[in-house]
Amino acid sequence: MATKTTDGKHHLSGDWTISGVVNQVDLLSQSLEKLASTRKKRLCIDCGSIDSIDMSGLQLLHVWMELVKMRGVETKLLNLPDDMQHTIQRLGLGQSFTDNYPDAA
Numbered sequence: 815m816a817t818k819t820t821d822g823k824h825h826l827s828g829d830w831t832i833s834g835v836v837n838q839v840d841l842l843s844q845s846l847e848k849l850a851s852t853r854k855k856r857l858c859i860d861c862g863s864i865d866s867i868d869m870s871g872l873q874l875l876h877v878w879m880e881l882v883k884m885r886g887v888e889t890k891l892l893n894l895p896d897d898m899q900h901t902i903q904r905l906g907l908g909q910s911f912t913d914n915y916p917d918a919a
Contacts, residue, residue: 826838826859842874849887860893869905872910891911
């Protein structure tokens with residue numbers, strides 16, 4: 815489980831359920847600090863390696879994306895696993911992600 819940024823793309827992975835988000839918070843915080851030192855205006859977020867996600871993970875992802883946006887960086891979600899798309903739809907969170915991933919609606 816590691817999150818990493820490579821040339822304008824941020825790769826998320828691992829457990830994004832209630833039991834795993836504690837580990838993700840620190841990684842996302844570090845990536846936010848790194849992002850502050852770059853002058854990128856767009857960040858693609860690759861979700862293809864997320865193993866599992868629930869409402870708490872989606873909330874964390876949404877808050878992190880809003881913080882990135884506050885820094886003037888546009889975000890776009892890529893490679894959402896089917897389970898993640900279903901969870902977004904099942905929980906009625908499509909509105910929170912439609913700007914970043916049109917298929918989430």
